[in-house]
Amino acid sequence: MRMKLLSVFAVVALLAACETAPTDGQAGAGTGGVQSTTAPAPAPAGPTPGTNEDFVVNVGDRVFFAFDSSELTAEARTTLEKQAFWLRKYPQTTVTLEGHCDERGTREYNLALGERRAAAARDYMVSLGVDPSRVTTISYGKERPAVLGSNEEAWAQNRRSVTVIN
């Protein structure tokens, strides 16, 4: 399933790249540029609504945290509100919230901190009306950085909770 989704995503991404490159600024809009193709059977542009790709591109799948903190920033709340709205629109979907940390902590503490971040994100989504049974959490501590590099920019992007559509 995961493999299939990935390959669909790859094709869609390629199409999107072809179509949006000339017009610029349409990336992520989800509808732009279709009419400009001459193909007889136009493929839908952008991710299929309701998929993880749709969620990543059109909602935003992750929120970020300050060092050694699990407090939700205003920006994080806005993202989670959009996520909750999306989840109400697709009531059949369930999600896993993955909590992550930067590399500047010890392994076991970071496992706990990652769990605390995922729980903070989940609690907020539940407070917005998302059924708790649709949300599970997992912590990877510092095991799965999103961005390479031992520098502040990378660490800021690695202190995150990522919402993955199951």
Add this chain to the structure above:
Amino acid sequence: MEKLHDHVRSEGHAVLTPHTPVRPVAEPSRADLSRRGLGRLALGGALAGGLAGGVAGFARPAAAELRIDITQGRVEPLPVAIADFKGQGIEATRIGREVAGIIRADLERSGLFAPIDQQAFIQTDLEFDAVPRFGDWRLINAQALVHGRVTELGNRQVRVDFRLWDVFAEQYMTGTTLTVIPESLRRAAHIIADMIYKRITGEDGYFDSRIVYIAEEGPQNRRRKRMAIMDQDGANHQFLTDFGTLVLTPRFSPTHQEITYLAYYNNKPRVYIFNLDTGQQEVLGDFPGMTFAPRFSPDGNQVIMSLARDGITDLYRMDLRTRSVTRLTNSTSIDTSPSFSPDGTQVVFNSDRGGSQQLYLMDSNGAGVRRISFGQGRYATPVWSPRGDLIAFTKITGGEFHIGVMRVDGSGERLLASGFLVEAPSWAPNGRVLVYFKQQRTDSSGRGGESKLYTIDLTGYNERELVTPLDASDPAWSPLLR
């Protein structure tokens, strides 16, 4: 020639049973091995008294005991002559050379001994049943002399005899006989090295032990990890799991051939037990959230660990016989990395209940929690020394990670090793040496990030890399093998 029996009054004899890499070896018991060599039992108090704070030298009065006082700070390595063990025939000669080489490597790596190059030896006609020509060994400044004999007994049995001599006092110090199959020869050599270490330092050795750790490869954002085990010198390396499942933080049972660790089987991070005899892996309990940071109790009958649920991480204890679970902490903070005192009555752990990560002690039933670390920075991964007097930890301060030790009451903090990322100390079974890992910085293209194991003496000297086939992290030292 002097009569040997004037020197050697009693020697132990032990039989080593077959040793397959992951199976325990039932014999010899350590007790049997320590019942040997009468030598002189008086300890060298006079020598120890004269060395406070300085570098120990080896000029000593003739009557003084040959002894390295390892209670001092830095110790100058003791020059020892370790001759290739002698044997009749090609195979016995080869074995004798191998055994002596392992003993030399163990003792040299400890930082307390300096094996002398065999090229310098004057007496090359050592006979096992004769007293050495001490004058020849004094000339090359050998303080101690080790020699031995290898005898093939047939039926794949090999007998290894050794003797340790105090060159300046012209005294026999210790010796033993071990009967082994070829697969156990390395163990025999480690046991002999432990006997030499103990006879000269007065403290138990740690060479007949193993290290379990996490082997790693790949870029940091697609890192793959698997559990591996090896002898403390890196020999007999073996993988215990494959790369298919993320595994972390393995720790030995003090009493059984078991390892407790964290694994992400089916994407559910839970504490498992790996049985080294059978290779079986078993999840521990049925908890409603992530369990991690496991450690055995000193009697091996309990595992203490963290359970994270709803953003709160508390400590729990599971009795492995009844499977009953006891909750030990009940706070809204992160309580993790618990470690029992060697008598099992107390637990040290780290918690952010006071705002940042610090070390706390409590009774093993969860009562009487009190903070013990008060320095600058964050403290983590406390591990109680097997001797009971010290707690090793990871400290994060000033943008660096450090390995340090403090007394049980939090006083006397000393930092032993530092770096960009240094983490996870584990004690050698004698409480004298620590193993930990160091990870290097990664650049934005993913270069760097190498992670390697290191050992260091409690004094903060003699830091050595412990070479592993792949990158390595999360080391844990075994108890002495039995």
